[in-house]
Amino acid sequence: METNENNDHDEATSAHAGETSPATGSTSGHDGARASSNSDEGELYGVLAEFDSPGALVKAARKVKDAGYGDFDCYSPFPVHGIDEAMGIKRTILPVLVFCGGITGTFLGFLLQWYCNASAWQWNVAGKPVWSIPANVPIGFETTILLSVFTTFFGMWILNKLPQVWHPFFRLDRFTKVTDDGFMLGIEAKDGRFDAVETKKLLESAGAIAVEECYLDASPANTKMPMFIYGVIICTTALALVPFALVYKARASHSKDPHYHIFGDMDFQAKVKSDQYNDLFADGRSNRGEISGTIPRGWLNDDTSYAQGLENGAWITSFPTSVEVSRDLLRRGKQRYEIYCSPCHGVDGRGAGMVAVRSQKIGQGILPRNLVDPGAGVITQPNGQLFNTISNGNNTMMGYGAQIPVADRWAIVAYVRALERSQFAAGTDLTDAERSAAMGATP
């Protein structure tokens, strides 16, 4: 339909009955408009009014809303403040949907982890409970975000009825101004209150600088989606399945060809690995073995009694000569013991540390040895053996050599000895002076 872009204010707003303008279709009514319309004009879709400023648009929107219209919309080149309220648009329910989506995500995330870790395939990780909320928070958080985002994204599309590639107002040339300087208000004919004459009058009285009728295309064929779009959709869908088909084929078949290397420089680095062939050397080995007369840094274990608790292949019963057993050493040992050993063996060494108690409670029975009970045998073990247990572990107890330096291991040995001794101390073990000091200076 043709539109006269140069309609000025008076012309447009004075479009009364009889002043039929084929150019604008501004006639006295639906039937009249039809009679004078081009053959490609179908049903009346609605009327479009243009306003000269955002303020005028807001005022008009309020007026149209107050007149009881519901099926109308405003179009502007930029967001106009207050237009939602003027149009009577309620706050979107999207936040509620997103909240529900998020909660669903939390629930599904936790359910998945519960099913995998606590139900279908229980997995004992160092005696920890198979199900514990804190451990599952990160994944639960992620799934919450995931579903919230999906709900936001798709909810926004659905609530806005997107994607909408075409709108009947596109048939009016005037409507193109809406991306530049046009402030438009369109009322749809399907609105219960719509009346071609009255509605236009209303818009004119609301300050419209132009009012136009908009007709749908008469030919049904023109309102259909072009066939080529269906073709494009089918082709892209089919193409999108190709990678999946390739992956499936790769998984289900065997091939002698080498793998594809997407990151070649990561897969093939210019370095030798110990078991690789290497023609640089006569024996063809990359691994050159230990070079006689050398040791790795920090591996100087000449003093086996200090480094391993061994002397001539036997556990030492005393302390290495370089370790001076002093009050400071015991203090250090106590502190290290309480950090590294007490969680399992307990501060008193009786094997009732937090980890032990907890593991008993959840039925995962991890029983740390009682270090101070003569019946449990640690008391009679040589110092070297105790040192070795700390370094390398024993049965189900792992070694702490990697965490605790040698000197601290000896400090712990000394402290464990003191701990054992303390359980069987008699008053006579102290001198009179020590006893009175310990009792608070009273004899």
Ligand code: HEC
């Ligand atoms: C994670 C818990 C845990 C921690 C921490 C731990 N232990 Fe143990 N320890 C055990 C358990 C369990 C056993 C019993 C191992 C077995 O016989 O299966 C044990 C056994 C021992 C034994 C007896 C070894 C033997 O020959 O029978 C000694 C000694 C010992 N621990 C010392 C220590 C010292 C010292 C520390 C601190 C550096 C320490 N443990 C830290 C769990 C622990």
